[in-house]
Amino acid sequence: xxxxxxxxxxxxxxxxxxxxxxxxxxxxxxxxxxxxxxxxxxxxxxxxxxxxxxxxxxxxxxxxxxxxxxxxxxxxxxxxxxxxxxxxxxxxxxxxxxxxxxxxxxxxxxxxxxxxxxxxxxxxxxxxxxxxxxxxxxxxxxxxxxxxxxxxxxxxxxxxxxxxxxxxxxxxxxxxxxxxxxxxxxxxxxxxxx
Numbered sequence: 001x002x003x004x005x006x007x008x009x010x011x012x013x014x015x016x017x018x019x020x021x022x023x024x025x026x027x028x029x030x031x032x033x034x035x036x037x038x039x040x041x042x043x044x045x046x047x048x049x050x051x052x053x054x055x056x057x058x059x060x061x062x063x064x065x066x067x068x069x070x071x072x073x074x075x076x077x078x079x080x081x082x083x084x085x086x087x088x089x090x091x092x093x094x095x096x097x098x099x100x101x102x103x104x105x106x107x108x109x110x111x112x113x114x115x116x117x118x119x120x121x122x123x124x125x126x127x128x129x130x131x132x133x134x135x136x137x138x139x140x141x142x143x144x145x146x147x148x149x150x151x152x153x154x155x156x157x158x159x160x161x162x163x164x165x166x167x168x169x170x171x172x173x174x175x176x177x178x179x180x181x182x183x184x185x186x187x188x189x190x191x192x193x194x
Contacts, residue, residue, distance in 0.1 A: 001055045001081055002176050004029065005072055007091040007114040010062040018133040019065060019149040021161070022090040022114075025131070026058050028165035029172060042078065043071040052176045057081075065114040069121030076122065087126035088175065089118060094145045096132030098157065099164050101187060103180045104128045127180070131164075167191040 006022030014020050030038070030047060035058060038045040044061040057079060061071035076087065085105075091114055096102050106125045109116035115128060133149065135157070153161065167190035174183035 001057065001079065001086055003057045003059060003072075003076065003079075003081055003087050004175075005059045005061070005068075005087065005089050005118075007065055007068050007089060007118075008060065009065050010060075014150070016152045016158075017150050018153060019092055021092045021131050021133060023060050024161065025090050025165055025168055026060050029058055029169055032166075032169035033172070042074040044075065046075060052173045054176050056176060066117055068114045069117035069119070072118055073121040084123055084125040085127070085178070087122065088129060089115065089126060090129045090131065091115060092133045092149060093130035094134055094149060096130055096134060098132050098135045099160055099191070100132040101184050102130040102132070103184055104130065105180075127178070129175070164191050 004026065006024070006026030008014065008020035008023035009017070029035070033049060033051060035047040035049045038047050038060075040062075042059075043063045044059055046057055046059045048055065048057050050056070057075070059072070059075055061068040063071050072087070076082075081087065091112060093102060093110070093112065095110065105127050108124070109119055118126070164187070167187045170190055171183050171186040174180075174186060
């Protein structure tokens, strides 16, 4: 079993914000692979499908970013997912350049409150797919992370994200197989070629 979790904030107000890129990528996987309709449970939205010889659960906690950990724990307990290495969290990262991918398999939260709460309730030994959101605007204007992550993506950024989501889904097999280096390499290469 693999649990893919996208972090974000619920509601229309936050739908297109940089902090919600995790939700966006989960929605993209949901659509690309024709997952069943999301069900509301565990203070979140989840769906299940058999993909690449694995039972795959996709999940979007609906308790706000800073309270993501408990819903994830409840989902894991219900499905008997005791092995934290089967948990993959997709989230924004202010310290990584726009749409660069960084993959980490344990450690601290790096200032990300959604990851911090996930660690609090689940421990640190899960995989993180960090999607970079930092751009020249954030650097030039010396914007605070709190303001920047809750701002909407620009039209240009949205177009790039659409391409990246396609590349992400095209290479999901490697993520499910936990072949992270090949996943990262192919996603970046495919994205540049799309």
